[in-house]
Amino acid sequence: MPTALIIEQLLNGLQLGVMLFLMAAGLTLIFGVMGLINLAHGSLYMVGAFACAAVAAWTGSFWLGLVASLAAAAAAGAIVEVTVIRRLYDRDHLDQVLATFALILVFSEGTRWLFGSFPLYLDIPPALTGAVALPGGVFYPVYRLAIILVGLAVAVGLWLLISRTRLGMRIRAGESDREMIGALGVDIRTLYTVVFALGAALAGLAGALVGALQSVQVGMGEPVLILAFVVIVIGGIGSIKGAFLGALLVGVVDTMGRIFLPQLLAALLGPAPAASLGGALSSMLIYIVMAGILAFRPRGLFAAGA
Amino acid sequence: MGKLLATIAFGLTLGVSGLAMAEPLKIGMITTLSGGGAGLGVDARDGFMLAIKKAGDAEISVVVEDDAMKPEIAVQIADKMIQAEQVDVLTGIIWSNLAMAVVPNAVAQGKFYLSPNAGPSPLAGAKCDKNYFNVAYQNDNFHEAAGNYAQTQGIKKMFILAPNYPAGTDSLNGFKRFYKGELAGEVYTQLGQTDYAAEIAQIRASGADSVFFFLPGGMGIAFMKQYAQSGVGIPVMGPGFSFSQDVLGAIGDAAIGAKNTASWSPDLDNAANKAFVEAFKAEYNRLPSIYAAQAYDTANLLISAKAKASVKDADAFRAALKEAQFDTVRGKFKFNTNNHPIQDFYVREVYKDADGTLTNKIVGTSFTDHQDAYAAECKM
Incomplete structure (x- = not known):
């Protein structure tokens, strides 16, 4: 097994991990503070990608597109919170799931109505194209390195926001006791809208960053949403630290499993059965890991309030 | 009743x-x-x-x-x-x-x-x-044509890739029916997968001469964009679906020069x-x-x-x-006797036409009057 391949896979796992963290951070914040299960989080990811692609095509600048993706996703999040989500906080989780699932359909068909059925084009900015040589004989795409840096920066920023600012203090207070901070005179409705918009903006940022690597199309958010839910369940629902470590764990396990599991099986079973069995097993791997962790820590690695 | x-x-x-x-x-x-x-x-x-x-x-x-x-x-x-x-x-x-x-x-x-x-x-x-x-x-046809093309081009080591579902296995089997050279790797990805970093790293390490992939729709867009960024540079080919008009716009210039096989092309002369x-x-x-x-x-x-x-x-x-x-x-x-077509299959290449639109042109013929492998099993 060449070292270069292992290093490259570790970086790939890290990159997938920080991407998942951007999604999972919003999801876990919204659940932690408002107690809401938001299935439409993947739609906000899609909104970010489409906004970035549309603005980048119109202005020719990826960076303006990136700004637009943050603004559009935050705005979409705030509007949805005020018009729909606000009515759901006191309902049980089944109602929340139904209503936010309906939002997925509304967002998907709305996007198709606006942009058509064909995938949009969104390319990497010229400054970040190509691959660089890293120590150990590894060639790695610059853009993926940039994503890793952005993800780590956002993680540090979120940590500072939550542990060092007044807004963060209110968010933490909201997680501990919603009614009490309302009674203390904090405008809980505005706080909810702000937290929801913040989560939406992070999802939109993830969508725009990944959109340049993948295909900007309707329905792109749902596969990521499933992984993000796995991340917050592993990390402990409501915990930002858990989301961060869970995301890195899922990213690295998924990436390593996809390449090394089929090779391991090939050594045991021969190439033909290993190709399809390995493919099937490696796609199950993160769920197996999740089941294993939940067997020992039923509330996840860093359950809030535990 | x-x-x-x-x-x-x-x-x-x-x-x-x-x-x-x-x-x-x-x-x-x-x-x-x-x-x-x-x-x-x-x-x-x-x-x-x-x-x-x-x-x-x-x-x-x-x-x-x-x-x-x-x-x-x-x-x-x-x-x-x-x-x-x-x-x-x-x-x-x-x-x-x-x-x-x-x-x-x-x-x-x-x-x-x-x-x-x-x-x-x-x-x-x-x-x-x-x-x-x-x-x-018949599902295997485009892939058979690509396999035949790789074989006639004398390619020694192919890396082949398809999603893990029935049409994906049909695809790689169709390719291997006509390609007799060595396989540097054979990988089944998840259906709907959007990140191919792990597979691209494998391709880089495999030492293949060429890559064949069947990834229709958004999967192919994601793969091609990431492949172009990775700097691997091994030539790619695929069935016509991987480079069809519906995805070329979203892949962008990364697709230029890619060979693909189909029974039709916009420039087919008739x-x-x-x-x-x-x-x-x-x-x-x-x-x-x-x-x-x-x-x-x-x-x-x-x-x-x-x-x-x-x-x-x-x-x-x-x-x-x-x-x-x-x-x-x-x-x-x-x-044919099984109500499936007998037709020609062409090798196409992605290029930018006079209007600046990415599309395909025919650069060769892989099969003439080709029929599928299953007609004999059909008892009508």
Whole structure:
């Protein structure tokens, strides 16, 4: 097994991990503070990608597109919170799931109505194209390195926001006791809208960053949403630290499993059965890991309030 | 009981047919118009409706419904079209798993089914049916053509890649049927996967001379963009689906130079194709894809059969379909014993045309008068 391949896979796992963290951070914040299960989080990811692609095509600048993706996703999040989500906080989780699932359909068909059925084009900015040589004989795409840096920066920023600012203090207070901070005179409705918009903006940022690597199309958010839910369940629902470590764990396990599991099986079973069995097993791997962790820590690695 | 009634009703209609030649023809089109696969279905619908519009025959009516790429919805729509709307012919399905759910049931009820895209191997072999006509291809064909191309090019080490689902395994098996060189790697990815960093790292480490991948729709867009960024630089090839008109715009310049195999190309030199490409551009303001071309041929085949026989006279209509005397955009077309096409397969290359649009041009021929591998298993 060449070292270069292992290093490259570790970086790939890290990159997938920080991407998942951007999604999972919003999801876990919204659940932690408002107690809401938001299935439409993947739609906000899609909104970010489409906004970035549309603005980048119109202005020719990826960076303006990136700004637009943050603004559009935050705005979409705030509007949805005020018009729909606000009515759901006191309902049980089944109602929340139904209503936010309906939002997925509304967002998907709305996007198709606006942009058509064909995938949009969104390319990497010229400054970040190509691959660089890293120590150990590894060639790695610059853009993926940039994503890793952005993800780590956002993680540090979120940590500072939550542990060092007044807004963060209110968010933490909201997680501990919603009614009490309302009674203390904090405008809980505005706080909810702000937290929801913040989560939406992070999802939109993830969508725009990944959109340049993948295909900007309707329905792109749902596969990521499933992984993000796995991340917050592993990390402990409501915990930002858990989301961060869970995301890195899922990213690295998924990436390593996809390449090394089929090779391991090939050594045991021969190439033909290993190709399809390995493919099937490696796609199950993160769920197996999740089941294993939940067997020992039923509330996840860093359950809030535990 | 329902089947018995249907048979009796079928017998009665046979009894009264032959009196009037010009019977109306009602077509039910089930295709994917929402969700991630909608681009393919929209192109198929638009190609089909273009041919119907050009024919200008008031006796032909078409009902179109969206299957959302879900087998259970496709089955419901097919039942409704057969029972309530009483269509004579069904068509339109893009995906093989949906075709497998709908086609056997529809033909068992005496309806005709004409496939504009999906060609799963069972329907070409043991489960073939006299009322099922595939106007597109058998699933393995494009991949066989790519395998044959790789073989004739003398490529020594191929890395091959497809999603882990029936059409994906069919794809790699089709490729290996004609490619006899060494495999540097054979990888099945998850269906719907969007990140290919792990696979690209494997390709880099494999020392392959060339890469063959079958990743239709968004999967192929993601793979090609990431592959171009990785700096691996090993030439890629694929079936026409991986470089079809519906995805080229989103892949961008990264696709230029990629070789791919198909039974049709926008520059295929014949009068019917020129007229089709012109009319499609004028009507919809974009270039047609392979899905649009196949659906256009499907509609024209139906129109040609209707001119010869009433659909109520099933035997005569079936014979008229089988003759396949229509102006195909593929230059030539005929049906094999299993009602699947015998046709040529071309090697295409992605380039930028004079308007700056990415599209395909023909650079060679892989197979002439090629038939599928399952025809012998079909007992009709």
